[in-house]
Amino acid sequence: MTVYLLRRLMQALLVVLAMSVIVFVGVYAIGDPVEILISPDADQIERERAVRALGLDRPLWEQYVVFLGNALRGDLGNSFVFNEPALKLILQRMPATLELAFGAMFLAIIIGLPLGLYAGLRPNSPVSKTIMAGSILGFSLPTFWVGLMLIMVFAVQLGWLPSTGRGDTASLFGLHWSFLTLDGLSHMAMPALNLALFKISLVIRLTRAGVRETMLMDYVKFARAKGLSPARVTFVHVFKNILIPVVTVVGLELGSTIAFSVVTESVFAWPGMGKLIIDSINVLDRPVIVAYLIIIVLMFITINLIVDVTYSLLDPRVRLESKGT
Amino acid sequence: MSDATLNGAASAAPRQEGVETPFRRFVSEFAESRIALGGLVVFVAIALIAIFAPWIAPQNPYDLAQLDIMDGRMEPGTVGGAGFTYWLGTDDQGRDMMSGIMYGLRISLSVGAGSALIACIVGASLGLLAAYAGGRTDSVIMRLVDLQLSFPSILVALMILAFLGKGIMNVVIALVIVEWAYYARTVRGTALVERRREYIEAAQCLALPTRRILFRHLLPNCLPPLIVVATMQVARAIALEATLSFLGLGVPITEPSLGLLIANGYEYMLSGKYWISFYPGIALLITIVSINLVGDQLRDVLNPRLKK
Numbered sequence: 338m339t340v341y342l343l344r345r346l347m348q349a350l351l352v353v354l355a356m357s358v359i360v361f362v363g364v365y366a367i368g369d370p371v372e373i374l375i376s377p378d379a380d381q382i383e384r385e386r387a388v389r390a391l392g393l394d395r396p397l398w399e400q401y402v403v404f405l406g407n408a409l410r411g412d413l414g415n416s417f418v419f420n421e422p423a424l425k426l427i428l429q430r431m432p433a434t435l436e437l438a439f440g441a442m443f444l445a446i447i448i449g450l451p452l453g454l455y456a457g458l459r460p461n462s463p464v465s466k467t468i469m470a471g472s473i474l475g476f477s478l479p480t481f482w483v484g485l486m487l488i489m490v491f492a493v494q495l496g497w498l499p500s501t502g503r504g505d506t507a508s509l510f511g512l513h514w515s516f517l518t519l520d521g522l523s524h525m526a527m528p529a530l531n532l533a534l535f536k537i538s539l540v541i542r543l544t545r546a547g548v549r550e551t552m553l554m555d556y557v558k559f560a561r562a563k564g565l566s567p568a569r570v571t572f573v574h575v576f577k578n579i580l581i582p583v584v585t586v587v588g589l590e591l592g593s594t595i596a597f598s599v600v601t602e603s604v605f606a607w608p609g610m611g612k613l614i615i616d617s618i619n620v621l622d623r624p625v626i627v628a629y630l631i632i633i634v635l636m637f638i639t640i641n642l643i644v645d646v647t648y649s650l651l652d653p654r655v656r657l658e659s660k661g662t
Numbered sequence: 663m664s665d666a667t668l669n670g671a672a673s674a675a676p677r678q679e680g681v682e683t684p685f686r687r688f689v690s691e692f693a694e695s696r697i698a699l700g701g702l703v704v705f706v707a708i709a710l711i712a713i714f715a716p717w718i719a720p721q722n723p724y725d726l727a728q729l730d731i732m733d734g735r736m737e738p739g740t741v742g743g744a745g746f747t748y749w750l751g752t753d754d755q756g757r758d759m760m761s762g763i764m765y766g767l768r769i770s771l772s773v774g775a776g777s778a779l780i781a782c783i784v785g786a787s788l789g790l791l792a793a794y795a796g797g798r799t800d801s802v803i804m805r806l807v808d809l810q811l812s813f814p815s816i817l818v819a820l821m822i823l824a825f826l827g828k829g830i831m832n833v834v835i836a837l838v839i840v841e842w843a844y845y846a847r848t849v850r851g852t853a854l855v856e857r858r859r860e861y862i863e864a865a866q867c868l869a870l871p872t873r874r875i876l877f878r879h880l881l882p883n884c885l886p887p888l889i890v891v892a893t894m895q896v897a898r899a900i901a902l903e904a905t906l907s908f909l910g911l912g913v914p915i916t917e918p919s920l921g922l923l924i925a926n927g928y929e930y931m932l933s934g935k936y937w938i939s940f941y942p943g944i945a946l947l948i949t950i951v952s953i954n955l956v957g958d959q960l961r962d963v964l965n966p967r968l969k970k
Contacts, residue, residue, distance in 0.1 A: 352809065363825035477954045479901045481908045482924060482943040489936055500932060593814040600816065603909055604928075615909050618824045626824050633817065641812050 341649060349642050353635060357408070360630045361401050364623050404627075413631065414624035418617070423628035427610055433503060434609035436514055437601065438594045440529035442587055445536035450583065452537075453544025458571065460549065468541060475538030480597065484531040484604035491527060499524050501606035528605040532598055536590055543586055547579030592640045596633065691963045701955030708949050712767040719761035724916070751937035753926060759937060762923055763945045769919040770946070773830060774900035777837035781899075782892050784838065785845025790876050790884070792846065793853035803846065810843040815902060823911045833912050837899050848891045852884040859883075886964035893957035897950045904946055920946040 395403075407414065413424045456465040492500035503524055514521070551557060552575065560574045561567075599611035606612065610629060617625040693699050716722065751759050792803040810818065822836040856862065857880060865875045904921030906912035913919045918926070920942045927938025 360821070363821070473954070474951070477897065477901070477950050479904055479921075479946065479950070481905055481921075482946065485924065485928065485931065485939055485943065489931055489940070493932060493936070596814040596817040599820065600905055600909065614820070614824075615911070618820070619910055630821055630824070634813075637813055637817075 342646065345642060345645060349638050352638055356634045356638075357405065357631060358401070360627055360634070361404060362397065364627050364630075408631065413628035416617075416622055416625045418620055418622045418625075423624040424632075426613065426625060427628055427632055430608060430610045430613050432514065433607060434595060434598050434602070434611060437525065437528055437532060437598055437607060437609060438591065440525055441532035441536060441594055441598075442591065444529055444533040445540050446584070446587060448533070449537040449540025450544055453541040454548055454571075454576065456541065457545040457548025457552070460545075469545070472538040472541045475534050475541075478534070480531060480534065480600050481604050483534055484528070484601060487527045487531055488604070498527055500527075503608055528601050528607050531604070532594060532601045535597070536587065536594065539590070540583060540587060543583050544579060547582060548575060551575045551578055589640070589644060592637050595636070688963060692959055695959045695962075698955050698959030701952040701959075704948060705952040705956060708767060708945075708952065709771065711764055712771045715761075715764035715768050719758075719764045721758050721761045723757040723762045723765055751935075751941075753923075753938045759923075759941055762918070763920070763942050766918055766920045766923050766942060767945060767949070769830070769913060769917055770900050770903060770921070770949070773833060773837070773903050773913070773919060774896050777834045777899050777903075778841065778892055778896040780834070781838045781841035781895065782845050782888070785842035786849045786881065786884075786888060788842070789846035789849030790853050790880055793850045794857055794872070794876055794880065800850075804850070807843040807846050810839075811847070815840045815898070816905065819902060819906055820911070823906060828911060828914055830913050830917060833903055833906060836906070837902060840902065841895050841899060844891055844895060845888065848887050849881075849884050852887050853880055856880055856883045890957060890961045890964055893953060893960055897953040897957065900946070900953075901950055920949075 404414070411424060412422065415421060416423050416426055419426060452468050456468045459465050488500045491498045503521060557570060557574050560570045565574075595610075598607075598609060599615060601607065602609045602611035603615050610633075613625065614629045616622075617629070692702075711718070753759060753762065788803050792800040818840050819836045822839055823832060826832040826835065862875065862879060865879050870879075903912055903919060904924070907919050907921030908925045910925065913922055915922065923942035924939045924946070927935070927940070927942070931939050
């Protein structure tokens with residue numbers, strides 16, 4: 338097990354290193370930040386001074402080594418635009434994104450589970466067919482367009498919910514959170530639902546498949562034969578057993594929810610990391626782009642590592658297989 | 663050589679009405695689902711509109727001489743200065759939205775289908791190679807596939823466009839890099855089963871060149887799942903391109919796809935002028951859903967496990 342863990346950890350580190358090279362070269366080998374950052378009226382001496390101050394005159398590999406050294410010390414460079422540490426900018430906006438992502442996951446479970454359960458228990462009823470058709474729409478509708486439609490209906494036509502921003506925030510553990518105030522919650526409702534749409538469809542499908550499979554199991558038949566009430570069979574015998582895989586998959590989707598929040602945040606002007614990266618790409622604020630990509634890649638690799646290790650704990654075959662190759 | 667003579671003989675043979683050929687069986691099985699058939703009809707109609715847009719659109723939305731700024735932001739159904747009705751309204755430049763959507767469909771469909779086709783060629787070739795060569799080649803290619811698939815598509819596309827900048831070609835490159843792995847994985851899975859079959863062994867015994875075995879013997883037998891994946895991926899590519907263009911990272915303003923049209927209308931939507939965003943969105947929606955319906959039915963028809 339230790340060997341497997343170490344091997345897996347080494348692989349993850351290699352991937353991080355490879356990704357950092359790709360990101361750095363990709364971002365720094367294209368375009369010319371001098372053109373964007375320094376006003377065209379500046380004379381030659383001013384330009385050179387600025388280039389030197391930003392370290393752009395050195396060869397690319399040297400810039401990378403300096404970047405890597407600094408990155409290990411938690412310094413991912415200063416934003417060209419805000420003139421603040423890129424890491425700080427991203428971390429400042431991270432709570433907003435995390436809040437949105439967790440809100441979306443929460444909605445996915447409380448909406449998706451009951452609908453999926455119903456569709457699984459009565460697969461042939463018209464309501465179930467509607468639910469399943471709706472879940473296909475949830476998979477195929479582009480997120481940003483649904484977001485626009487939500488704004489159109491609930492903010493513009495009905496005027497029930499605010500269309501953009503985070504609203505009032507309350508502070509907890511020194512960070513600002515929207516979900517602690519009523520105004521914040523009303524701002525969060527639409528973006529969270531928008532981000533959750535895809536996950537709701539996923540949970541519905543998983544739950545339905547799980548219920549239909551479990552209903553055929555011998556222990557469910559036996560519980561029924563014992564004369565237990567249908568409610569008890571459904572909620573104790575069936576529900577408990579499908580909950581674990583559903584929650585696991587939803588947990589795995591956390592990373593992709595955070596990545597897809599880029600779209601939702603742009604639609605609803607939600608001040609999170611996703612909005613920051615889109616703005617930064619548009620003005621070529623490279624330290625922020627690099628820092629965002631590095632952080633999100635690290636996050637994904639960590640999530641994947643945790644998943645793999647958990648699986649290998651649960652299923653020894655995974656461990657043995659990787660030893661063989 | 664033998665292929666050619668066989669095909670020639672088959673097509674020369676007199677065909678009687680009602681004889682069940684694999685193709686006819688495929689068509690009749692596909693037509694069993696009315697919804698899928700409807701999806702196919704709608705999709706063909708959309709494709710025709712996109713192809714013939716310059717001839718059937720009421721105006722060329724990118725010919726400035728035809729635009730009248732006085733007609734800007736007109737409601738659907740109003741008659742403009744040029745003398746024809748703007749059935750879907752106009753945008754802030756006085757462009758007819760219906761013409762804009764027809765031209766936008768051209769860009770969306772060509773980017774979506776083009777990138778799916780290139781990704782299919784790249785992915786299928788690598789997948790075939792991985793399955794056929796095995797060993798180190800296989801594990802290197804599949805590692806790449808795993809790595810790629812462990813990141814969400816939007817993140818990979820975002821990363822590549824952050825490197826390359828805007829532009830239609832760059833969007834196509836990003837979409838190809840996002841999608842090739844799906845094709846590679848699908849083809850490899852099928853090819854691993856197929857390559858153990860006797861006909862491959864026979865081809866090897868004939869000492870045919872590897873390229874010929876891969877593309878003339880192995881590939882045709884991996885086609886059914888590949889077609890299903892390709893159909894679905896076209897829809898995904900169109901949706902992803904629209905998303906990227908909406909975020910301002912996709913196609914340039916001079917060649918707006920549906921996503922960019924929707925983005926253009928976004929600021930006016932808050933003041934109640936919904937049509938600038940709404941109708942391009944509906945066009946996008948119909949396109950994606952119709953392709954998905956066709957893909958869903960293709961999967962059922964082409965899946966041997968579901969055969970009665």
